[in-house]
Amino acid sequence: METIVNDFTINIATANGTGSQSANTVLLKTMFDMGVPVSGKNLFPSNISGLPTWYIIRVSDAGYQAPGDRTHIMIMMNADTWQKDIDSCESETVIIYNSDVKLPVERDDCVVLGIPMTKMARKINPKLARMIANMYYVGALVHLLDVDIVSVQSLLERQFKGKTSAIELNMRAIEEGRAYAEENFGNPQPYRIEEREKIEGQFLIDGNEATALGSIYGGVNLLSWYPITPSSSLAEGIIQWLPELRNTEDGKSTCAVIQAEDELAAVGMVVGAGWGGARGMTCTSGPGISLMSEFIGLAYFAEIPCVIWDVNRVGPSTGLPTRTQQGDLNLLREASHGDTDHIILIPGNVEECFEFAWRAFEYSERYQTLVFGFSDLDLGMNSWICNGFEYPSEPIERGKVIRTQEQLDAVENYGRYRDVDGDGVPYRTLPGSGLAPILTRGTGHDEDGVYSEEPEVYRQLMKRLKRKINNARSELPVPILREEEELEIGIIYYGSMETTIQEIDDIIEDTGVKVSQCRVRALPLHPEVEAFVERHERVIVLEINRDGQMYGVLRKELPIHLVPKIMSVAYSDGLPPRAKFFAERIMRTLEELSV
Amino acid sequence: MSIKLNVINLEKSEYTGGKSSLCPGCGHDQISKVIIQAAWENGIPPEGIVKMSGIGCSSKTPAYFLGKSHGFNTVHGRMPSVTTGAAMANKNLLYIGVSGDGDTASIGIGQFIHAIRRNLNMVYIIENNGVYGLTKGQYSATMERGSTKRKGQPNDQPPIDLCKMAINLGCGFVARSFSGSKKQLTALIKAGMSHNGMAIIDVISPCVTFANNDESYRSYGYVKDNEEPLHVADYIPHFSPIAEVDIPEGEYKDIELFDGSTLRLETISDHHDTSDVVAALSAIHYAEQQGKHVTGLLYFEADIPTADEVQGLVDIPLSSLPAELMRPSRAKHDELIRKLIG
Numbered sequence: 001m002e003t004i005v006n007d008f009t010i011n012i013a014t015a016n017g018t019g020s021q022s023a024n025t026v027l028l029k030t031m032f033d034m035g036v037p038v039s040g041k042n043l044f045p046s047n048i049s050g051l052p053t054w055y056i057i058r059v060s061d062a063g064y065q066a067p068g069d070r071t072h073i074m075i076m077m078n079a080d081t082w083q084k085d086i087d088s089c090e091s092e093t094v095i096i097y098n099s100d101v102k103l104p105v106e107r108d109d110c111v112v113l114g115i116p117m118t119k120m121a122r123k124i125n126p127k128l129a130r131m132i133a134n135m136y137y138v139g140a141l142v143h144l145l146d147v148d149i150v151s152v153q154s155l156l157e158r159q160f161k162g163k164t165s166a167i168e169l170n171m172r173a174i175e176e177g178r179a180y181a182e183e184n185f186g187n188p189q190p191y192r193i194e195e196r197e198k199i200e201g202q203f204l205i206d207g208n209e210a211t212a213l214g215s216i217y218g219g220v221n222l223l224s225w226y227p228i229t230p231s232s233s234l235a236e237g238i239i240q241w242l243p244e245l246r247n248t249e250d251g252k253s254t255c256a257v258i259q260a261e262d263e264l265a266a267v268g269m270v271v272g273a274g275w276g277g278a279r280g281m282t283c284t285s286g287p288g289i290s291l292m293s294e295f296i297g298l299a300y301f302a303e304i305p306c307v308i309w310d311v312n313r314v315g316p317s318t319g320l321p322t323r324t325q326q327g328d329l330n331l332l333r334e335a336s337h338g339d340t341d342h343i344i345l346i347p348g349n350v351e352e353c354f355e356f357a358w359r360a361f362e363y364s365e366r367y368q369t370l371v372f373g374f375s376d377l378d379l380g381m382n383s384w385i386c387n388g389f390e391y392p393s394e395p396i397e398r399g400k401v402i403r404t405q406e407q408l409d410a411v412e413n414y415g416r417y418r419d420v421d422g423d424g425v426p427y428r429t430l431p432g433s434g435l436a437p438i439l440t441r442g443t444g445h446d447e448d449g450v451y452s453e454e455p456e457v458y459r460q461l462m463k464r465l466k467r468k469i470n471n472a473r474s475e476l477p478v479p480i481l482r483e484e485e486e487l488e489i490g491i492i493y494y495g496s497m498e499t500t501i502q503e504i505d506d507i508i509e510d511t512g513v514k515v516s517q518c519r520v521r522a523l524p525l526h527p528e529v530e531a532f533v534e535r536h537e538r539v540i541v542l543e544i545n546r547d548g549q550m551y552g553v554l555r556k557e558l559p560i561h562l563v564p565k566i567m568s569v570a571y572s573d574g575l576p577p578r579a580k581f582f583a584e585r586i587m588r589t590l591e592e593l594s595v
Numbered sequence: 596m597s598i599k600l601n602v603i604n605l606e607k608s609e610y611t612g613g614k615s616s617l618c619p620g621c622g623h624d625q626i627s628k629v630i631i632q633a634a635w636e637n638g639i640p641p642e643g644i645v646k647m648s649g650i651g652c653s654s655k656t657p658a659y660f661l662g663k664s665h666g667f668n669t670v671h672g673r674m675p676s677v678t679t680g681a682a683m684a685n686k687n688l689l690y691i692g693v694s695g696d697g698d699t700a701s702i703g704i705g706q707f708i709h710a711i712r713r714n715l716n717m718v719y720i721i722e723n724n725g726v727y728g729l730t731k732g733q734y735s736a737t738m739e740r741g742s743t744k745r746k747g748q749p750n751d752q753p754p755i756d757l758c759k760m761a762i763n764l765g766c767g768f769v770a771r772s773f774s775g776s777k778k779q780l781t782a783l784i785k786a787g788m789s790h791n792g793m794a795i796i797d798v799i800s801p802c803v804t805f806a807n808n809d810e811s812y813r814s815y816g817y818v819k820d821n822e823e824p825l826h827v828a829d830y831i832p833h834f835s836p837i838a839e840v841d842i843p844e845g846e847y848k849d850i851e852l853f854d855g856s857t858l859r860l861e862t863i864s865d866h867h868d869t870s871d872v873v874a875a876l877s878a879i880h881y882a883e884q885q886g887k888h889v890t891g892l893l894y895f896e897a898d899i900p901t902a903d904e905v906q907g908l909v910d911i912p913l914s915s916l917p918a919e920l921m922r923p924s925r926a927k928h929d930e931l932i933r934k935l936i937g
């Protein structure tokens with residue numbers, strides 16, 4: 001049998017609340033410690049205990065991070081999904097199952113390996129048997145894949161930080177699982193892990209924690225939030241890291257944290273903080289954005305710096321709360337009633353989550369407007385390999401805030417909403433300063449902030465707001481381009497699709513078609529995106545939703561002569577994208593076009 | 596002619612605002628005047644005050660007082676949350692929120708409740724007319740059952756009593772007054788300004804356009820006939836020596852306020868114990884049973900930690916933090932990365 005090294009997918013079927021997360025983390029991190037490129041995805045239900053959960057580990061020397069279109073090794077622990085899990089296996093899948101579940105596994109075309117995990121676990125510790133049982137599949141994989149047991153041991157030591165009994169207990173289960181597999185199976189399957197040289201400075205982190213850290217570096221002064229999956233861990237990340245990273249030497253806080261009564265209050269506090277001259281942010285998911293809409297319009301119209309992170313889950317409505325989607329883009333772009341126009345930063349990896357999180361505050365104060373960060377469950381809640389976070393390359397800039405009488409005197413013909421510099425961005429003064437006080441309002445206002453319903457005053461204000469955001473285009477993160485000389489087919493994509501695009505690209509190129517890539521990292525569109533479309537014969541807009549929301553944005557914002565060039569490939573079923581599946585859809589779309 | 600100055604040498608005109616666009620005679624305008632008077636007499640620098648409001652006729656009034664103070668006319672029912680954020684940005688300012696009964700008791704009731712629960716450090720004035728003035732007189736949730744506005748059917752739903760609610764939520768300063776009782780209202784607003792924490796002042800403020808008929812429990816005529824003050828309230832500021840103030844002849848009680856000022860409550864008929872929750876709720880309850888409006892300081896409790904105090908914030912306002920307190924140092928960054936690598 002030819003061995004297959006560092007190129008396979010493991011799917012672990014369990015129920016949530018059974019302690020499998022800890023076993024899965026041990027597996028993932030051990031491989032990572034061995035220098036093997038891995039990614040882990042948690043497909044979990046919206047409840048706390050007892051419903052099916054799948055954890056997918058992709059091992060790929062090529063660096064592919066998507067869950068993969070097929071499972072090579074299936075671990076079966078969950079009676080409830082037993083038959084479905086068996087049926088989902090392609091021929092020759094390696095099935096490792098807990099034989100204490102007492103359900104049949106009838107697959108002659110697969111490598112089927114049963115281990116009495118619960119029984120063995122009960123022998124070491126009857127009380128914790130359910131939890132420890134998971135460590136037996138770790139042990140079996142250690143043997144079958146040839147994982148370095150020393151790495152496992154050292155990882156457990158770090159994971160359970162000195163809790164000797166926990167380390168011993170888990171290690172013993174892993175060891176027993178390993179021995180059982182060795183004695184009873186030999187090695188009837190081809191998959192192997194091989195150590196690689198570990199890249200210096202890498203670590204595993206999820207997008208939410210990266211965003212949390214970035215926000216802390218961005219100088220967040222107020223975090224107000226209302227818990228919602230998949231954004232809660234972003235807020236919790238900030239709360240966890242604040243004391244260490246931002247408290248003063250005498251232990252005082254530089255960032256207020258308020259768990260609000262709902263999302264309306266959460267965003268209201270952010271608006272209040274921004275208006276008061278502090279850096280406020282909240283994080284939420286689609287349902288929260290819907291509730292925040294009225295305030296979003298206020299922030300836009302009254303020109304108040306605010307930051308909102310949307311970690312997208314599947315909508316509409318409560319939707320699939322624990323599944324991923326890029327379905328909120330339309331909602332964000334023009335959120336709230338009337339004409340609005342919001343800046344959206346769209347990170348595609350954990351490094352950018354960090355960077356865009358601190359930049360969001362810079363943009364919001366520079367343009368005196370609300371800035372969205374747009375992430376999703378896949379990027380936000382799964383662990384990704386990170387190459388490190390670069391210390392912010394630019395110092396904190398507070399934008400056009402007048403803090404002294406001299407500064408105020410230096411502005412000719414000051415008015416809160418007067419475009420003195422001609423860049424669409426006015427100056428502002430802060431409460432407490434006594435400088436040019438005004439009553440800020442969401443009603444129509446003239447250049448001095450005084451209530452007005454004058455048609456021309458309103459129109460000029462709306463035109464300036466448009467100009468202000470338009471001016472931001474070329475200052476926002478540039479798209480990432482990977483271009484082929486042929487300039488035939490281009491793919492425009494964004495956000496967490498980054499983790500799958502290279503694999504999609506490789507699959508398409510195997511058919512002889514060359515494709516260029518353009519990853520949009522912000523809205524409104526950077527001029528480079530337009531240039532990319534201009535240069536290519538045909539452009540696919542690839543995304544994880546039903547209606548092609550970015551495609552819609554492009555149709556609206558690109559010059560009309562470019563619109564016929566772009567085509568939508570949009571698909572969403574709640575699962576993270578699978579490369580083969582998306583590649584086939586792209587090719588089908590291109591074929592249809594050439595007919 | 597000598598110009599009258601306050602303790603910080605400012606004329607009253609430093610505290611006035613723009614011209615009101617409310618209906619002539621609207622109770623809200625009288626409250627604005629009292630706010631101006633109270634802030635001036637208390638000698639608070641205008642730049643140290645922040646005016647906040649929601650949406651409604653009442654919420655428009657910040658345009659008509661304290662023109663030298665920053666203010667924010669926010670969205671309907673959400674003044675408390677915006678004030679919370681602003682108060683975190685700068686905890687060293689005096690926040691005065693003005694709201695209506697629609698703004699507070701209906702659309703904004705959640706934020707009202709939670710701002711009290713957090714003990715947001717502000718003066719929260721409800722200009723309570725029992726109707727939605729700005730949308731042309733629909734009943735609000737505070738209107739008494741059986742009360743009638745100028746047009747239409749009597750109100751058939753029970754009222755929400757915002758003072759009862761505030762007391763039950765543990766608010767440390769709960770008062771009720773009437774826009775026509777200028778002296779009492781001035782004393783209570785001044786005391787609210789001197790209080791550390793949430794001060795709820797529910798002010799009956801007749802809507803002359805939609806609900807000033809005698810059958811309306813919140814009309815001038817009805818309230819004048821049916822107001823039952825708990826005490827005569829007298830405010831003695833911290834800067835005038837209390838020893839020089841005449842001692843009242845009858846029974847009285849002094850309430851010590853956070854900034855050193857005193858609220859002197861002279862007993863009218865029965866003594867009201869402002870530290871007794873049950874007494875406060877009973878007073879409201881009995882008045883309600885008889886179709887009366889009880890006014891005065893209903894409940895007082897000092898020293899409840901405020902929303903900003905529990906945060907343990909630095910002394911300087913967060914809005915003016917130096918850059919080094921906004922971002923971890925490079926050394927800290929290196930340490931963080933080492934930790935993440937594990």
Ligand SMILES: Cc1ncc(C[n+]2csc(CCOP(=O)(O)OP(=O)(O)O)c2C)c(N)n1
Pocket residue numbers: 650651652653654671694695696697698699722724726727728729730735
């Ligand atoms: C979200 C929203 N819904 C409805 C309105 C319309 N609206 C404006 S003021 C108001 C009621 C105001 O009543 P109240 O707070 O009692 O103020 P008053 O005018 O009586 O002083 C309503 C319903 C609004 N501005 N915003």
Ligand code: SF4
Pocket residue numbers: 617618620621622623652653724728729801802803804805
């Ligand atoms: S409608 Fe009523 S509340 Fe509004 S301004 Fe007129 S009198 Fe006052």
Ligand SMILES: [Mg+2]
Pocket residue numbers: 651695696697722723724725726727728735
């Ligand atoms: Mg009203």
